[in-house]
Amino acid sequence: MKLPKIFLSFLFLLFISCNGQQKEIKKMEPKEFSEKLQSENQPQLIDVRSPKEFSDQHLDNAKNINWNGDDFEQKVVELDKSKPIYVYCLSGGRSSSASKKLAEMGFKEIYEMDGGIVKWNASGLAKKSNKTIGMTLAEYEKLLVSDKKILINFYADWCAPCVKMKPYITKMQKDLKNVTIIRLDADANKTLLTELKIEELPTLLLYENKEVKWKHSGFISEEDLTKKL
The missing domain is CATH 3.40.30.10 (Glutaredoxin)
Incomplete structure (x- = not known):
């Protein structure tokens, strides 16, 4: 039995709609991540490390929302789900978990920095500082x-x-x-x-x-x- 054209058209539109709603998490090398941030006007950038780690060093204009904090979801809800969101941590573990949670919460365009601050610094992207943290x-x-x-x-x-x-x-x-x-x-x-x-x-x-x-x-x-x- 042939299906009515109207029904087929409905299925096609539904397919397009579902694909359009698909959440994407894209991992980026630090340099690409930096360039993408610079191309945005007031990007939503979150640092999911602890407040202590954030105070030691963080990317410009980043907002600290601690992945291990009790209020992570509560604070994230305040962000705009229709806009891209950029995520990083120290070396990638927490940002990976946070990115998956963001996708579950409805964020559709998620950019995660591969390797976190550790790789950012190793790539020579950190601001020069005279402050020594730990062993020389x-x-x-x-x-x-x-x-x-x-x-x-x-x-x-x-x-x-x-x-x-x-x-x-x-x-x-x-x-x-x-x-x-x-x-x-x-x-x-x-x-x-x-x-x-x-x-x-x-x-x-x-x-x-x-x-x-x-x-x-x-x-x-x-x-x-x-x-x-």
């Missing part, structure tokens, strides 16, 4: 003076892969005799992350005679890490 590069280089191999583990307490890796890395710190393992909190050493161009967490750097022999970003199993050491 000179102090870091002193840690590398050793006859043993040195494994530096940059981590953060909120980073899921970091938390998963912590038990066996701390165990290796005690058990391995040929390698000195040093864990450095990324949040407490932001200047160092910028100097070393660390773009992701966790990041592992293996040194021999003060030279990097191996670098890994992201999760790595205990078995694979042991093989590298």
Whole structure:
């Protein structure tokens, strides 16, 4: 049986309408993210980190709405869902979760900065500052003076892969005799992350005679890490 033309036309319009309402989350490299922001007139830019992180450093004209705060949804509701919204955090974990929530709440055009502030700084986009947060590069280089191999583990307490890796890395710190393992909190050493161009967490750097022999970003199993050491 042939369907009436009016009914077919209705289905076609419904299909177009549904596709037009589809929410999109687009990840952007920091440079592209910056250029997109500059092309907007008064962009909706939210920093979903904690107030302390925000006070230490944030992008110009960003509004701090803490993803882990109790009032995240309440504050987001005040924003304009018909306009693009730009989201970032420290390294990408919280902004990814926040972007998904924004899509659920009806925001249709969402731009997320890949790698967050960590990658922003490593890309050379941060404003120059004389303020040092945490260890200096000179102090870091002193840690590398050793006859043993040195494994530096940059981590953060909120980073899921970091938390998963912590038990066996701390165990290796005690058990391995040929390698000195040093864990450095990324949040407490932001200047160092910028100097070393660390773009992701966790990041592992293996040194021999003060030279990097191996670098890994992201999760790595205990078995694979042991093989590298």
